[in-house]
Amino acid sequence: MSDETLPQAPETPAGPYVYDYAASPQRQIVLPKTVPVPSLRTYQAEVAAAAAADEAKWQKQLADFEVAKAKAEAEGKDAPKPPVRAVPRKDDNDMKTPWPQEAKDADLLRLQEVLGAKVEEIFEQAGELTCQVAKESILEALRLCRQDAALNYEMLADQSATHYPAAKDFAFSVVYHLTSISRRKRLRLRILVPEGFQPESACAVYPSANWMEREIYDMLGIRFANHPDMTRILCPEDWEGHPLRKDYPVVGWGQRDISFREDRGGMLERIALQKAGQLGINLKQPKAE
Amino acid sequence: MFKNEEMEINLGPQHPSTHGVLRVKLRLDGETITHCRPMIGYLHRGVEKICENQSFFQGQVWTDRMDYCSAVANNLGWAEANEKLFGITVPRRAQYIRTMLNEFNRLASHLIWLATHALDIGAMTVFLYAFREREDILDMNEAFCGSRLTTTAFRIGGLREDLPPGFEKMVQKFLAKFETCLEEYENLLSENRIWKKRTVGVAKLSAEDAIGLGVTGPVLRAAGVPYDIRKAFPYAAYAEMDFEVPTRTEADTYARYLVRMAEMRQSARIIQQCMDGMPEGPVMAKLPKILKAEVNEVYHATEAPKGEIGYYLVGEKGSGNPYRFHVRAPGFINLQALPKMAEGALIADIVAAIGTLDIVLGEIDR
Numbered sequence: 001m002s003d004e005t006l007p008q009a010p011e012t013p014a015g016p017y018v019y020d021y022a023a024s025p026q027r028q029i030v031l032p033k034t035v036p037v038p039s040l041r042t043y044q045a046e047v048a049a050a051a052a053a054d055e056a057k058w059q060k061q062l063a064d065f066e067v068a069k070a071k072a073e074a075e076g077k078d079a080p081k082p083p084v085r086a087v088p089r090k091d092d093n094d095m096k097t098p099w100p101q102e103a104k105d106a107d108l109l110r111l112q113e114v115l116g117a118k119v120e121e122i123f124e125q126a127g128e129l130t131c132q133v134a135k136e137s138i139l140e141a142l143r144l145c146r147q148d149a150a151l152n153y154e155m156l157a158d159q160s161a162t163h164y165p166a167a168k169d170f171a172f173s174v175v176y177h178l179t180s181i182s183r184r185k186r187l188r189l190r191i192l193v194p195e196g197f198q199p200e201s202a203c204a205v206y207p208s209a210n211w212m213e214r215e216i217y218d219m220l221g222i223r224f225a226n227h228p229d230m231t232r233i234l235c236p237e238d239w240e241g242h243p244l245r246k247d248y249p250v251v252g253w254g255q256r257d258i259s260f261r262e263d264r265g266g267m268l269e270r271i272a273l274q275k276a277g278q279l280g281i282n283l284k285q286p287k288a289e
Numbered sequence: 290m291f292k293n294e295e296m297e298i299n300l301g302p303q304h305p306s307t308h309g310v311l312r313v314k315l316r317l318d319g320e321t322i323t324h325c326r327p328m329i330g331y332l333h334r335g336v337e338k339i340c341e342n343q344s345f346f347q348g349q350v351w352t353d354r355m356d357y358c359s360a361v362a363n364n365l366g367w368a369e370a371n372e373k374l375f376g377i378t379v380p381r382r383a384q385y386i387r388t389m390l391n392e393f394n395r396l397a398s399h400l401i402w403l404a405t406h407a408l409d410i411g412a413m414t415v416f417l418y419a420f421r422e423r424e425d426i427l428d429m430n431e432a433f434c435g436s437r438l439t440t441t442a443f444r445i446g447g448l449r450e451d452l453p454p455g456f457e458k459m460v461q462k463f464l465a466k467f468e469t470c471l472e473e474y475e476n477l478l479s480e481n482r483i484w485k486k487r488t489v490g491v492a493k494l495s496a497e498d499a500i501g502l503g504v505t506g507p508v509l510r511a512a513g514v515p516y517d518i519r520k521a522f523p524y525a526a527y528a529e530m531d532f533e534v535p536t537r538t539e540a541d542t543y544a545r546y547l548v549r550m551a552e553m554r555q556s557a558r559i560i561q562q563c564m565d566g567m568p569e570g571p572v573m574a575k576l577p578k579i580l581k582a583e584v585n586e587v588y589h590a591t592e593a594p595k596g597e598i599g600y601y602l603v604g605e606k607g608s609g610n611p612y613r614f615h616v617r618a619p620g621f622i623n624l625q626a627l628p629k630m631a632e633g634a635l636i637a638d639i640v641a642a643i644g645t646l647d648i649v650l651g652e653i654d655r
Binding site: 037042043091093094095096097098125128155157158175179206210211215232233252 | 587597
């Protein structure tokens with residue numbers, strides 16, 4: 001029997017399979033490219049641009065058809081088919097996307113009337129009222145909503161913020177969801193703030209803002225001016241970074257960057273040696289010759 | 290002679306009466322609390338961050354795990370917030386089933402509140418009684434969606450499946466005995482001298498303070514404010530239901546107990562109405578396979594057993610996952626009122642105050 005007929009032993013693998021933690025998708029930071037701040041003005045501009053593009057396409061189709069027709073006539077061939085304008089396809093489902101609409105609600109008009117130029121935008125979408133005010137005058141707007149007899153929003157139900165790294169002139173939007181218990185109405189106030197700007201704290205008007213603003217500071221790093229207790233609330237005091245920013249990976253920074261499965265023994269050894277070194281003990285075994 | 294100084298102690302984070310891992314820093318003058326500071330975050334898992342990196346559908350399993358005692362109520366708020374974001378109309382039958390399951394969940398959550406709150410204050414028997422009835426509700430959860438606690442009950446646009454055969458019989462059997470069960474609990478507690486001594490006038494929170502601090506749910510209603518989102522901003526099938534919003538004006542722990550007991554009776558009424566008026570038809574809306582959002586932001590609040598649970602979602606054009614997913618957890622906001630309720634009281638009363646707020650740390654820390 002020759003050697004060639006014997007089955008060849010498989011090559012020994014180079015080592016145990018090691019998961020590449022650094023390349024795992026949860027560690028990658030994919031920054032968003034768009035700035036999804038709902039706004040009537042942006043929506044109207046988009047609709048107008050889309051309509052213009054559609055019209056230009058149609059005109060080009062017509063012009064192409066004329067050219068092709070003239071060419072076919074000159075060559076004595078059959079005339080080409082005239083173009084058909086594409087109709088947007090109608091989906092047969094129970095979805096009706098809520099688009100931003102002109103503000104008709106009395107509360108929004110009242111806010112605009114009183115605050116004047118400090119109101120940047122008002123609109124309605126999905127049955128919700130949104131009022132965007134200048135970032136410096138948020139406290140004034142909140143006070144108006146709380147104290148004005150026609151508005152009378154008694155409760156700050158929720159306060160939250162969103163990070164928009166792709167935006168140029170701001171970095172965060174902070175939203176205040178107000179509820180009027182007596183009038184059964186909800187209103188959203190919104191400000192757009194750049195990095196480092198400290199909006200006025202709402203605690204003076206609505207005490208419930210206390211923890212919500214602490215949470216925003218903890219999660220997104222927006223500090224609020226005149227807040228009674230601007231400390232972290234969910235993360236430990238010495239936590240690095242602000243987890244809900246878009247440039248923060250899902251798994252986080254910190255001790256998790258050590259790939260435990262790969263280097264558990266090595267890490268424990270390093271820690272032991274460090275501790276021993278502090279205590280002046282030599283743990284290292286002399287190497288056998 | 291006697292030293293007169295304040296003592297600082299930690300209640301929790303490993304303390305049975307803090308319902309999880311809540312730590313409360315207390316400063317005491319004798320037995321009186323002079324300063325109280327709740328410290329939270331021990332259960333922080335980053336639910337919002339995780340949900341922002343998953344598709345719209347996948348967020349639901351995380352809402353189960355926020356307030357694990359009222360998973361169905363969290364699912365309902367989540368599903369309706371998404372439906373608002375996309376503009377989906379849910380079939381009427383699905384709305385009715387959702388309403389019914391949500392009320393069952395309210396019963397389960399209130400029962401577990403009653404059990405643990407009474408246990409904290411020293412009434413052992415109610416604990417066993419309440420868990421007995423809660424078991425039946427969990428069995429119904431299991432019959433409907435195969436899971437008892439973390440239900441993942443709904444889908445965006447309706448339900449995954451219709452009610453299982455024999456479900457109606459289970460419901461009727463439960464409702465037939467539930468009224469007597471409630472009377473049993475009330476016989477044990479309502480006129481119990483020890484219970485009244487531990488609850489009447491304890492942990493008061495006036496209506497003005499409660500509204501200012503954003504407190505919602507039974508705690509607010511026990512202060513005399515008839516604010517119930519099921520009535521104020523009706524969702525699901527609540528607009529068609531006939532029920533009352535029980536309120537009290539005493540604003541103490543005993544009033545909150547009475548409000549929650551009355552609420553359980555109303556929930557049973559709603560369940561009966563759902564079963565009687567259950568419409569026929571599909572349980573799922575017609576939807577595309579993949580949901581792609583448009584630029585939109587919604588805040589949708591529903592009445593969870595603990596209070597107002599709100600979901601704030603921001604959609605990005607053409608994206609399959611939410612750009613921002615924020616939860617307004619009722620426990621988080623309600624816990625803010627703890628210093629107001631506890632300062633000036635005796636240290637034993639803080640246990641009653643924590644119990645009456647009905648907090649679940651999984652939701653507070655998210």
